[in-house]
Amino acid sequence: MERAIAAAEAHSAHNYHPLPVVVASAEGAWMTDVEGRRYLDMLAGYSALNFGHRNRRLLDAAKAQLDRVTLTSRAFHHDRFAEFCTELADLCGMEMVLPMNTGAEAIETAVKTARKWGYRVKGVPDGKAKIVVAENNFHGRTTTIVSFSTDPEARADYGPYTPGFEIVPYGDLAALDAAVDEHTVAVLLEPIQGEAGVLVPPPGYLAGVRELTRARGTLFIADEIQSGLGRTGATFACEHEGVVPDVYVLGKALGGGVVPVSAVVSSAEVLGVYRPGEHGSTFGGNPLACAVALEVIAMLRTGEFQQRATELGDHLHSELGLLAGGGPVREVRGRGLWAGIDIDPAHGTGREISEKLMDRGVLVKDTHGSTIRIAPPLVISKEDLDWGLAQLRGVLSAGD
Template sequence: MTATEELIASAEAHSAHNYHPLPLVVASAEGAWMTDVEGRRYLDMLAGYSALNFGHGNPRLIDAAKKQLDRVTLTSRAFHHDRFAEFCTRLAELCGKEMVLPMNTGAEAVETAVKTARKWGYRVKGVPDGRARIVVAGGNFHGRTTTVVSFSTDPEARADYGPYTPGFDIVPYGDLAALREAVTDDTVAVLLEPIQGEAGVLVPPAGYLPGVRELTRERDVLFIADEIQSGLGRTGRTFACEHEGVVPDVYLLGKALGGGVVPVSAVVADTDVLGVFRPGEHGSTFGGNPLACAVGLEVVAMLESGEFQQRATELGEHLHSELHLLVGTGKVTRVRGRGLWAGVDIDPAHGTGREISEKLMERGVLVKDTHGSTIRIAPPLVISKEDLDWGLDQLRSVLA
């Protein structure tokens, strides 16, 4: 057996089979490239589902982490530490909001937002106790906790985890009329992804997000934007909502906020929303720890320059231009997305998304499939145009 085969066999024998990874074993990575245990290099065109927006081993982020490792890594929120205030202040300013509630993972941020919306509904809006409802969209992916999968429409994510958490109403994504019909006096929030990632990088119809913003204001309902995958530069703006000129009441952030170094997430809103919490009502041992704040601060500083948003815009235009040339050729049926983020529907005659991903892996390019014959392309924002073109050449070769 090769080293790769031995390590995969060991992983299969001793870890739960909750993932179906591509058959390679990564040993090191830098920028947009990863190297496996056999010494073969691969172009990363997935970027950890946007967790690696700034590339593997970004020197600025690694340096920030190393410096903090020598000082203090964890205090718990039982004490203040000297990176917390600056992190919360700078992240709030980046979002144009007043307060930050730091957590660790994206799913924790979503769970925190659900609790926030319900508490706000009872204490501020005046919804009778126990009746708060949240409207979500079909095809959503907000995480894998019991509460979150309770409002998933993906049978694979939801099956066998009941009984499910009540209090959610599901409407079709992009259907403003259905959303309007679903909102009642007991509705406390509308929770949406500005672009649905796991569903295949689905961009809603023009005018949908502004319509959601208008409706939620009209009905005194919080608009919660899950920007965990779409935010922090991926689409060419700091937040995907910006493409439609929309500012939600609550931003949910994660993935790229940790710079590919540590898990960092946050709920960001104004005081009239996050101010509903009192000491002891919600918390996290690791949320807002010194190491996370040090890395998160550097991420905020990098985004403040606008450099990465600009790269995602320019390279994204090139990416989509090249991918759209494949539509109608009998190879690709549809391309969606914004910035350096694309969902590519492969003609089933060429194979499933998994099969295309495996063929690309054999040619040194890493992508991931979703929902049948769709592959997702989301390279680190630091990728060069030359490397991006090389990756696209491999896709064209696989489909030839």
């Protein structure tokens, strides 16, 4: 294992700081390293693995498609594309889909879409379009996206930065109202801020954003890349406030942990602004991606995974709530099978807690120094979840 880690350190850019474990295989909610030790996955690829490792339905869908055709490019139609777009649009209650590959690509696509809509439909003067975003956001790491990040690690040394964005405090409707003007083409928000530490907005905030944007004639773009597709106990996190945005941005779990799949989903009025040649992706909407995503959609339609996230999530937060408010845990936040746990720095950094959990056979990851995130695959059993929580209690207990 040490040799593999050393080789990775020597020959790959150090833009990540992974835990010192080398995974060789995985199944469901469990991973096994090159030395045969098993670990409970409590991160699920930042929600890309909502349906678990090597989910049989998803692997069967991928294998069947691999035997037929994997790529045509969008120069031609293929026999999975129309079905994928139709089914995903219907799942979202929308009309049209623009498929891409990664979450960051989908956010870039949403930004371009909002600006084009602003110029062609809303009538914003050319070059004046503005998009309002929230502090502590995480939408990806392209140069445009980091231009409106407030995280110094994500933003520093990448200027000059892309203009056209205004940042307001997350959860503050008054600040949002003050920022939206006649040139605002969109408000772009995460319904729950994942990378920031699983920050849930105040009750009524998303509904307020929906009302404000509708009244002011601007788009509400919901980045559901991490929060969507079952993670919070609903298909989309916006549903917890009965909100349907103008645009969904999806990724991660849409590819089932098998292939990268992302999409912008909206109305014909919004996505209908595109003409041939104005945007594209060689791999976006490829047959393999469509086949896997179609199976993901079919699985979500059963409601099984949303129900599991609700029931196990209630149990997770009940157990974590017993740890909060004293000792090493300062605060616990989250919704469904998703939680952020703020650790008192006197007890250790998030990285140190993550490493201690790794030693006990549980894999989580830290963010922003003192916070760890818990987001197990939605297929995790209650027994395994309880075992993982027991390891967390052990790490946080005095004298560990």
